[in-house]
Amino acid sequence: MACALCYLLWVLTGVLFLVMEPYSKNKTIRFHAFQAIFTWLGMVGVGIAVAIVGSLVGFLPFVGWLIYIVLWAGFVLGSFALWVMLMYKAYNKEMWVLPLVGPLAQKQL
Numbered sequence: 001m002a003c004a005l006c007y008l009l010w011v012l013t014g015v016l017f018l019v020m021e022p023y024s025k026n027k028t029i030r031f032h033a034f035q036a037i038f039t040w041l042g043m044v045g046v047g048i049a050v051a052i053v054g055s056l057v058g059f060l061p062f063v064g065w066l067i068y069i070v071l072w073a074g075f076v077l078g079s080f081a082l083w084v085m086l087m088y089k090a091y092n093k094e095m096w097v098l099p100l101v102g103p104l105a106q107k108q109l
Helices: 011-019 025-058 063-090 101-107
Strands: none
Touching: 011 025, 025 063, 025 101
């Protein structure tokens, strides 16, 4: 259950489980906490990129704002789906290593 809770509030719960004493010694919980932190940081970067691209595309006449809304909707729905999937896999005791941030989290153990 603690592994799934690492993803609940992304960075906040990730850092919390890294600091709390009985959980900070467990390698599985540490992995999920680090992966939650790194995933959130990556999502912030992707969100900034989507905002910049969406703002530039938003200036196109007629379809610009439609493309902007579709980009944001895709980003938000994708982020939500990733968040739910990470919590589901962690709750079922599956070690789901994400492509970019997973190896980085494994190095922190």
